[in-house]
Amino acid sequence: MVPKDGHNQTLFDDVDMLDTWRAMENLVTGGLCRYLGLSNFNVRQIERILTNSAIRPSVLQIESNISFPNQSLIDFAQTNGIVVTGYFVLGCPYFHSKLTKRPLLESQEIREIANKYGRTTAQVALRHGLQRGLCVLFRSKTPLRLAENFQVFDFELSSDDMDRLALLGTGERILKGAAMRGHPEYPFEENDRQ
Incomplete structure (x- = not known):
């Protein structure tokens, strides 16, 4: 349940993300978890965490697919030793009609x-996604497709085919987080400058 005001706009709290990060660092030092990660952070936000934290993020989960590769953010994270996990790697059939004429x-x-x-x-x-160094997230409702999706480790796309796929990038993300748009830490404008 998301709190809303009288105009149906999301109400946000004013907790600084560094306070949240420091509380999560206490979970690591207290032995309650081993690693910390980020989701949907942009470069500026990651830099702020890296500069002001004792424990570095281990993983960054972001949208990345053929249409929206998000490569500059991936490069930044990987350069800083952060593993990148991509979601919507297969596109998203639930949202495709709003963005494209056909599913990815x-x-x-x-x-x-x-x-x-x-x-x-x-x-x-x-x-x-794998050849770009991502951990890839996917789901399927059918056991056959789920099994097929694991059959990706016995072949490699040529550099020409990777280049061909790179040309399909539209720069259009699927998840825009519209309900979060008014938040001071809304991350997507910076990420969308590909």
Whole structure:
């Protein structure tokens, strides 16, 4: 449940993210967890954590897929020793109609590459993420697709095919976090400058 004002706008608290981070650091030093991570942070926010913390983030979870590679943020995180986990790697069928004329995995270009390797378009999208150094998150409602999605470690996309997929980037994210847009730490404007 998200608190709203009389105009149905989200009400935010004024807790500084560094206070939250320091409280999480206490969980590590207290032995209650081993690692700390970030989700949907931008470069400025990560720099602030890195500069003002005793324990560095281990992982950053962000949206990344063929249409929205988010590469500059990935490069920054990896340069700073932060593992990047990508979500919506397969696009998101629930949101595609708002952004594109067709779902990511129905792209003709991705189909052509999938056919070249004898793979599904989902396998190509997952492999694309893996070859960019991401841990990839995906889900499936069917056991067959779930099993297929694990068959991505026995092939590699050529550099030409990786370049071809890079041309499909639209710079349009799926998750915009509209309800959070008024928050002082809303992260997406900076991330969206690809």
